[in-house]
Amino acid sequence: MSKKIFSGVQPTGNLHLGNYLGAIKNFVDLNNDNQNECIFCVVDLHAITVKQDKDQLKNNIRETTATFIASGIDPSKSIIFNQSKVHAHAEGSWILSCMAPMGWLNRMTQFKEKAGKDKEKASVGLYIYPILMASDILLYDATHVPVGEDQKQHLELTRDIAHKFNKDFDCVDFLRVPEPLIKKDFSRIMSLKDGLKKMSKSDPSDLSRINLTDTKDEIINKIKKAKTDSFSLPNEEHKLKDRPEAENLLGIYSSVLNQTLDKTLEEFGGKNFSDLKSQLAEVLSSKISPISDEIKKLINDKNYLDKVLAEGANKAEEIAGKKIKEMKKIIGF
Numbered sequence: 001m002s003k004k005i006f007s008g009v010q011p012t013g014n015l016h017l018g019n020y021l022g023a024i025k026n027f028v029d030l031n032n033d034n035q036n037e038c039i040f041c042v043v044d045l046h047a048i049t050v051k052q053d054k055d056q057l058k059n060n061i062r063e064t065t066a067t068f069i070a071s072g073i074d075p076s077k078s079i080i081f082n083q084s085k086v087h088a089h090a091e092g093s094w095i096l097s098c099m100a101p102m103g104w105l106n107r108m109t110q111f112k113e114k115a116g117k118d119k120e121k122a123s124v125g126l127y128i129y130p131i132l133m134a135s136d137i138l139l140y141d142a143t144h145v146p147v148g149e150d151q152k153q154h155l156e157l158t159r160d161i162a163h164k165f166n167k168d169f170d171c172v173d174f175l176r177v178p179e180p181l182i183k184k185d186f187s188r189i190m191s192l193k194d195g196l197k198k199m200s201k202s203d204p205s206d207l208s209r210i211n212l213t214d215t216k217d218e219i220i221n222k223i224k225k226a227k228t229d230s231f232s233l234p235n236e237e238h239k240l241k242d243r244p245e246a247e248n249l250l251g252i253y254s255s256v257l258n259q260t261l262d263k264t265l266e267e268f269g270g271k272n273f274s275d276l277k278s279q280l281a282e283v284l285s286s287k288i289s290p291i292s293d294e295i296k297k298l299i300n301d302k303n304y305l306d307k308v309l310a311e312g313a314n315k316a317e318e319i320a321g322k323k324i325k326e327m328k329k330i331i332g333f
């Protein structure tokens, strides 16, 4: 069956191995399947839910675009564009925010994590962030949305909003209810410094993550310094319980090589972390360094990146513009 794919990544810099293995690698596989229609969005409106530096934001939009292309997304096959260029996203977000009850939003755990202790100071945008995400997805009649595990709740909200709109306005199937595409295994890559914390752009320690722009030497050094425990590696999955660092490094190795965790456990069972680390550093640098080199090359070609985004925005506008028109008509505007 042909799928309509939509996903987004925030242009907030430091794209890392978690973004790659949790999301972008899947985008590439979906892009490579000729049956699919794919749209990948640089979600710059989402980025401004927290304060951004103007010049930095501009660079990050281009860098995220470069990362998509360097990872293997082909702009002649998939639409790549930045969200702020297509008006319908913000307009749709307003309409949907008038449908979605506050109680649904109050359940969102990511807001609680991001807003921290002082919720009164968080922006209203951060609070309604998942509604903008719903607007992104629903405007394109997306059937499938590839994301990392942390976005599962936002996808469920999107589905609920679609159902509610269709019911409230008596327009069965007008908003298509999308399916999440979340990899079963390794959908959550953890920090190299703490196996209980998600690998994240915003972690103050650069040693906690492998950035997609890291050099070979940086990758080797970060893997060398990654946290371990003091036991040898087990040969069975259930023995990874309470060993988050071992689980994470073995998971990363498996995911990069597209092999099962069982196979990796077979390979390393009974060995020391140092054996795993040297193999992992090699596998990672051979996979990530070419992407890193390509990002650095592309980032210098601003005209090319801007052209990809402009062409993508024209195509996206055609689809989303039509949908928002229909949506407004249904409401009574």
Ligand code: AMP
Binding pocket: 008, 009, 010, 018, 019, 020, 021, 022, 023, 024, 146, 147, 148, 149, 150, 151, 187, 188, 189, 190, 198, 199, 200
């Ligand atoms: P963001 O950069 O927050 O817009 O995230 C972009 C994509 O990367 C989303 O699909 C996230 O679910 C995914 N992602 C972010 N961090 C991780 C992680 N540590 N492990 C797996 N996926 C992640």
Ligand code: TRP
Binding pocket: 006, 007, 008, 009, 010, 043, 046, 132, 133, 136, 137, 145, 146, 147, 151, 154
């Ligand atoms: N909220 C997502 C994240 O932080 C990014 C995002 C915005 C997105 N709009 C989307 C993902 C639409 C999938 C579909 O990772």
